[in-house]
Amino acid sequence: MSVLAVLEQRAGEWHRMSFETLAAAQQIARELDTTVSAAVLGHNIGALANELAAKRIETVYAFEHDLLKEYTPDAYTLALAQHIDHFKPSIVLFPHTYQVRDFLPKLATRLDRVAVTDVVSHRVENGELTLVRQLFQGKVNADVRFSGDGPHFASLQAGAYRADRVLDGHATVEVVTPSLSPSDIRTRPLALVRESQHTVDLGAAELIVSFGRGIKDAENIPLIEKLAAALGAELAASRPICDAGWLPMERQVGSSGQTVAPKMYMAIGISGAIQHLVGMKGARTVVAINKDADAPIFEVADYGIVGDLFQVVPALIEAIKKA
Numbered sequence: 001m002s003v004l005a006v007l008e009q010r011a012g013e014w015h016r017m018s019f020e021t022l023a024a025a026q027q028i029a030r031e032l033d034t035t036v037s038a039a040v041l042g043h044n045i046g047a048l049a050n051e052l053a054a055k056r057i058e059t060v061y062a063f064e065h066d067l068l069k070e071y072t073p074d075a076y077t078l079a080l081a082q083h084i085d086h087f088k089p090s091i092v093l094f095p096h097t098y099q100v101r102d103f104l105p106k107l108a109t110r111l112d113r114v115a116v117t118d119v120v121s122h123r124v125e126n127g128e129l130t131l132v133r134q135l136f137q138g139k140v141n142a143d144v145r146f147s148g149d150g151p152h153f154a155s156l157q158a159g160a161y162r163a164d165r166v167l168d169g170h171a172t173v174e175v176v177t178p179s180l181s182p183s184d185i186r187t188r189p190l191a192l193v194r195e196s197q198h199t200v201d202l203g204a205a206e207l208i209v210s211f212g213r214g215i216k217d218a219e220n221i222p223l224i225e226k227l228a229a230a231l232g233a234e235l236a237a238s239r240p241i242c243d244a245g246w247l248p249m250e251r252q253v254g255s256s257g258q259t260v261a262p263k264m265y266m267a268i269g270i271s272g273a274i275q276h277l278v279g280m281k282g283a284r285t286v287v288a289i290n291k292d293a294d295a296p297i298f299e300v301a302d303y304g305i306v307g308d309l310f311q312v313v314p315a316l317i318e319a320i321k322k323a
């Protein structure tokens with residue numbers, strides 16, 4: 001019985017969620033009083049495996065194959081399915097990335113298992129692991145326990161665990177050569193679409209004024225801009241605003257946008273869906289303005305104003321200017 005963290009890399013660069021998953025795996029293994037190992041798949045990944053060898057884990061499994069150079073669901077599924085039994089993990093953790101969403105259900109199904117996806121936290125009681133995932137846009141928390149023999153699969157939501165909690169140590173590296181042939185792979189990877197260039201570094205911003213659908217219309221954005229200017233803050237938004245093209249994608253905060261950790265994050269007309277919260281819950285102080293007193297954003301807010309933003313924001317701008 002042990003915990004295995006399957007980490008993600010692309011072209012020799014770690015996915016930022018990989019070390020969150022490793023931190024979670026170390027913590028869960030510690031609480032279950034068991035060992036933790038890590039796996040990484042790719043081609044020429046010796047340097048990445050060596051980096052992992054300096055972490056507090058037992059074994060690093062480096063899956064090397066030229067057919068793993070580019071991600072394909074067939075090759076990843078086949079490679080892991082061939083070898084996972086050999087590692088005998090009881091729990092296999094993945095970051096909940098787009099790639100993992102693509103192949104994890106296939107891997108779990110192939111091994112006749114279920115996958116618990118998008119886990120936000122866990123607890124261990126009497127040696128038993130309970131995973132927590134959210135339903136109905138974060139309004140309900142569901143406890144999930146595994147039954148029967150492992151391996152049990154779970155993916156972890158972005159930001160649910162802290163990458164800076166990974167413990168250093170020493171691990172042995174075992175190179176794994178899966179048996180793959182070109183005929184196993186039914187998809188042909190094309191050139192990668194580049195993620196938007198981050199011309200604004202919201203991650204480094206100290207003050208952020210962020211707005212959501214409560215703004216109603218793009219015509220009303222200058223009101224929020226005035227507040228941001230008065231505070232000297234960066235402007236950000238929830239996903240529907242960026243999807244609508246009202247602000248550039250690089251200003252989107254959340255699981256599919258940027259992760260920010262400012263001194264103050266002001267959320268205006270944002271409901272506080274879990275995908276938004278994961279991007280901003282590292283803020284030191286959260287201020288929320290929302291006309292719905294039951295909006296989930298108030299659960300993470302240090303200061304909350306229940307009111308109409310079209311009345312509250314102009315009053316705030318006045319007060320800030322006076323101050």
Ligand SMILES: Cc1cc2nc3c(=O)[nH]c(=O)nc-3n(C[C@H](O)[C@H](O)[C@H](O)COP(=O)(O)OP(=O)(O)OC[C@H]3O[C@@H](n4cnc5c(N)ncnc54)[C@H](O)[C@@H]3O)c2cc1C
Pocket residue numbers: 137211212213214215237238239240241252253254255256257258268269270271272273274275276279289290291292295307308309310
């Ligand atoms: C795979 C996936 C990834 C996602 N990634 C992200 C992400 O990265 N970032 C993100 O933000 N979302 C993301 N989402 C979407 C997320 O689930 C929510 O739909 C989104 O965050 C809601 O945006 P919102 O709060 O602006 O809108 P709404 O949920 O519609 O909330 C609007 C809020 O404004 C309030 N309001 C309305 N009028 C006023 C007023 N006059 N004054 C004050 N308050 C008012 C309402 O009470 C409400 O709470 C993702 C979803 C999925 C499925």
